[in-house]
Amino acid sequence: MNTDSKNLSNSASKEDNDDIDLMALLFAILRGWKTILFFALIGLLIGVLYGRYVNPTFKSDALIQIEENSQGISALGASASELIAPQASKAQTEAELIRSRMILEPVVDKLNLRIKLMDPSIGYLDKIKSDRVATQINTPDGVSLRTEDGDAQVSQFNVSQGYLNQTFTLTRSDTGFVLSNGFDDFNGQFNKSHLFKGTDGQVQINVTDLPLNSHPININKQSLQISTDIINSKLSVVEQGQQTGIVELSMTGSNQQQASLILKEIILSYIDQNQTRGSEETTKTIKFMETQIPTLKKKLEASEAKFNEFRAKNGTIDVSQEAEILLAENAQIDSQLSELKLKKAELTTYYTEDHPLVIQINDQLTVLNSRKQRINDTIAGLPEVQREFLQLSEDTAINREIYLTLLKNYEQLKVVRAGQIGYARIIDLPINTFNAIAPNKPQIWVLATLLGAMLGAVLVLLKSLLRNVVKDPERIEAKTGVPVVATVPRSPLLTRLRKNKKAPNRLLAYIDHNSLSYEAIKSLRTNLMFGMPVQGRAGQRAKVILITGESPGVGKSFISANLTEVFAQLDKKVLIMDADMRLGELHKMFSMSQENGLADYLSQDVLSQHTTHFSQNNSQVPEAINTQAVSNLASFIHPTGIDNIDFMPRGQHPRNPASLLANGKFNHLMTELNLHYDYIVIDSPPVLAASDAMILAQHADKVLMVTRYDDSIEGQLVYAVNQMNKANIQVDGIILNDVQQGLTSKYSYHYSYAYGDNQ
Known part of the structure; x- marks a missing residue:
């Protein structure tokens, strides 16, 4: 036998045969072009089917402006603006507020967004054949869905907690409709509110219309959390630029008019909440004054009646110049004390006794009370009739001053509240463009084809790497020694x-x-x-x-x-x-x-x-x-x-x-x-x-x-x-x-x- 193979160089066998040969991988991919082409065509087919399967997506957008503060109070003068603390807001904070349930819940309730109608007769092939499937329309009057056998319309659907997120089936009957969930069957009539009692609670429903030919319609009542989460998944709230105060809101959906309507209601709900929040402090102050004015008025009337009765009994008393000075000073101190007490009452509505403003007012009250005590001690030395005269006239003057001051501020705040507009305003409301933003069919086709080709290439490479076939003569000689x-x-x-x-x-x-x-x-x-x-x-x-x-x-x-x-x-x-x-x-x-x-x-x-x-x-x-x-x-x-x-x-x-x-x-x-x-x-x-x-x-x-x-x-x-x-x-x-x-x-x-x- 030939033994020349024994003299082969051992250096070739000692080379790093485990290194990846990029050229070999490239040629492996080229040799597997049929597999790659097959998967590319499969990817293209999937892309085409997906483009027909999904409904078109539309987008509506709007703009609002978030101002730093409201100018309604300051425009009326310093005396009124001092009663209301300044307000400030940032656009990013407001953007998160717009997505909250406080804003979205009124929209969900108004447009009946918790009611969901579905056509169970539409399958995957139907979606591919039709290229577009009708979706439900939500309005304040109810929910409607178009089918090939007619429209389904429901104006009211409320269920107990046990029936939330549970699917019911609506079908037309000879006398009206039948509502079933697999366990309970309820019969009702069109355009009439019904209250049914089932195994898991009550169901209140008002059906306006249903498709013919016993075409079934699935209906369920979603929980508030699910409904708001669905809205948030389609809602975008972004500030344009940095510190501009301009917030862009956009809403996507399979129905252009529906998306615009929901976005519009969200904006109106936010503006309403914003305006209510902007006048909240003014409203609280007015309510406080409305409780104090009748009391002060009664107190003034009582002091005037007592003073008039004293004068009718004792006649006019000539008060000395000193007594008049003391009386005037005492009246001034009482007026200041009343104003300070009023401000303290307002401040304690929002702050505690440890707040610096409250502590400052308490210090002023202490000084004024001390001075008042010294004046009272001086007046105590006057004759009894004069002292009583001074006391009654002082009470009357103080009560009158407090009442008039409170009445003046009350009227001013009513004017302020009427002029407050909040710190958010609408720039652009959503409009219907009817231009679908998705699916981008050419892009989907290209991406699906590329993904299919990539998958085919990966499979070819895996096959080439895992199934190490005979190709290179030098490699065979190095491996076998033959x-x-x-x-x-x-x-x-x-x-x-x-x-x-x-x-x-x-x-x-x-x-x-x-x-x-x-x-x-x-x-x-x-x-x-x-x-x-x-x-x-x-x-x-x-x-x-x-x-x-x-x-x-x-x-x-x-x-x-x-x-x-x-x-x-x-x-x-x-x-x-x-x-x-x-x-x-x-x-x-x-x-x-x-x-x-x-x-x-x-x-x-x-x-x-x-x-x-x-x-x-x-x-x-x-x-x-x-x-x-x-x-x-x-x-x-x-x-x-x-x-x-x-x-x-x-x-x-x-x-x-x-x-x-x-x-x-x-x-x-x-x-x-x-x-x-x-x-x-x-x-x-x-x-x-x-x-x-x-x-x-x-x-x-x-x-x-x-x-x-x-x-x-x-x-x-x-x-x-x-x-x-x-x-x-x-x-x-x-x-x-x-x-x-x-x-x-x-x-x-x-x-x-x-x-x-x-x-």
Whole structure:
């Protein structure tokens, strides 16, 4: 056997074979273009179907302005604005407020957004066929949904907690409608409010109309949280720019008018809440004054009546100049005390006693009360009648001053409240554009196609990485330590003929003799001629070549038959033997029968292997075997009709092929055949499928292993070579068969050129 493979450089095997070859990946993708195209078309189909399945989406937008504060109070003067604390708001804070349930709940209730109508008769295919499905319309008057059998209209639908988010079915009946949830059935009439009592609570409903032909309509009452969450998922509130105070609101939906209506109601609800909040403090102050004015008025009237009664009883009292001064000062102090107490009462409405403004007022009250106490002590020294006169006149003046001041502020605040407009104003209300923003069908088609192509490319790469097929001759040599003695390109003409099962002859010499494949077989012949000794084993005439493979379907029979044919061109006697007694099909290459072959020869009872002679029927005896040979070989070796080529088919399928090869009869057969042929080509079973090749290799001068390009698994090939080595059998060469030429094949430079007439 040839041992040159032992001298291969070990450096190649020590290279980093695990590195990712980008060019190899690129070529793998190009080779898998059919898979990629298939998935791209699938992606495009899905994109087209999705574009028809989803309803168009419309968008409505509006603008509001958030001012820093309101100018309503300050415009009326300092005296009134001092009663109301300044207000400020930021647009981002207001944007979050707009999305709150405080703003959205009035909109949900007004437009009946918690009521959901659905048409269960519309399926996935209907959505694809129609390209657009009718959606429900919500108005303050109720909810409606258009179907192919008419409209469904419901003006009222309220349920108990147990029925929330539970689906009911509405159908038209002879007398009205039937409402069912699978457990309870309620019968009612159109345009009439009904209150039904069910298992889980009460149901209040008013149905205006339903489709004909008993067309069912599904209806359910959503919880407030779900309804507001749905609105928020379609609502966008964003401030334009930074610190501009301009807030853009947008609403998306499958119905342009519905989206505009909901957005408009949200804006109006926010503006109403904003205006109410802006006048909230003014309203509270007015309510406080309204409770105090009647009390102060009664107190003033009581003090005036008491003072008048004193004057009528005692007449007019001349108060001295000192008493008048004390009286005036005391009255002024009382007026200040009243104002401070009023301000304190207002402040304590919003703040605690620890607030700095409240503490300041308390300090002022302490000083004024101290001064008042000193004046009272001074007045106490006056005569009794004068003291009583001063006291009554002082009470009357103080009560009058307090009453008039409170009445004045009350009237001013009423004017202020009437002029307050809040700090948010509407710039643009939503309008209907009827321009769908989604789906963008061309974009969906492109993206779906790209995603499909990407998925196909990933699958191709995964297949290429996980299924490491045989491609690179250098890599095969590095992995196995066995040289690649031939790369046989695919014959396009032969590939086309193989599709015709009735093709009589498939040898390259007769159908594609100018092909690269045929030239590669001839190159293999040359390699073998110079690589084998002048004489066969033990000085015998024949040189035995064993052709095997790592697995079925690699093309070993194709190589064996064509290699036999090119050896016969040298005017050498060649025998080709189909030693695959299980599934051999070499007889089809020569359009012959598999009968009377190797298995039959090994299975027969031989009385004497040296004394019997061939049959006297010389017309059936190959020329290569003389008449002195053993007669029982005559019926097992057949002429092929091709000069210098005899064929020994596989014969009938035996039960124990490996045992037949090992029982000694095959040794005797090879001994006799070696005397009459120049070359014997043995087509053996695959190494990984049977052990026959290891037995047959004992008689071979050259052992060649065939592997199929881009199909055989690299690991299986390496394992098959290792199995042969473990049996002390040296594989002399590897034949890379069915190599495909083209730009997508990285290693096509091994066989890219042909010399001569190649048409």
